[in-house]
Amino acid sequence: MAALGEGDIAARLRAVQGAVAAATAAAGRPPGAVQLLAVSKTQPAEAVAAALRAGQRAFGENYAQELRDKARQLAAPEGPLWHFIGTLQRNKVNMVVGTAALVHTVDGAELAAALAARARRLGVVQDCLVEVNVGGEAQKGGCAPEALGALLDAISAEGGALRCRGLMCIPPPAEDPEGSRPHFARLRALRDEHARTPRAHAELVELSMGMSHDFAVAIAEGATIVRVGTAIFGSRA
Ligand SMILES: *Cc1c(COP(=O)(O)O)cnc(C)c1O
16 A cells, blocks of 8 residues: 555544544543654655654554654754664664664563663763563563563662653554453552552653554553554555
C-alpha cells in the first residue's frame, strides 16, 4: 500500500486522539493522563511531517539508523520529539542517546551501561523505560519479571546519566485485544510493586503499553503512553 496523503493522516490522527480521549474518560482517568506516541517506523519523513503539522508531537522509531536519518531530515525547533521503541544493540547507542527523548527498550545491565556511558560522554541525561517480557516468550526481548529489581538497581548505580521513568511491554500477539489485558495488568502490578523500593534515578511513573489494536484495553489498565502506528499512518510497506 502506498503511503497515505496528508489529509488522510490528519483525519486518522484525529480519530485516534478521539479514541484515546474516550478510553481515558471511560477509565475514569483525567484528560491528558495518556500520551499518544505516533509510531512512524518505515514511514517516510513526509508522513511524519504531515502528522506534525496536524498537531502530533511525539514519534516512535524502531531502528537506530532510521531514527538518526529522520531526526536529521526533520530537525527544527518545533520538530518531532523522538522516542526509540525498537530492539537496541549496544553498538548503535550512539545514534540514539541524546536524540531520543525516551528509550523504551532497556532490557539488561550491559545495554544500560552502554547508554549511560554515551550519555556521560555527551553530558546529557538519557531517560529510559525498562522493557519487561511479560508473556515469558523465549524469542522476545525484555527483561524477565524476576530480573527487574536487579536491572533497576543497575540503572540506579549508573549515577544519574541514565534515568528510568517506568516500564514498557509488548504482549504476545493476540487476535482479541482482551488477550492483552492480563499482560498489561501484570506490567502495572510490577510497576506498583517495584515503585515501593526507593531508588535513585529510577522513578516508575510511566507505563508504555498498547498499540493500534489494543490501546483502549491498555488505557483501562493504566497505560500512560500508547504506541500507535498503523491506525495513524496505515499499513507499513
Ligand atoms: C510497530 C510497533 C508499534 C505500533 O504497532 P501498530 O500495530 O502499527 O500500532 C508499537 N510498539 C512497538 C514496539 C512497535 O514495534
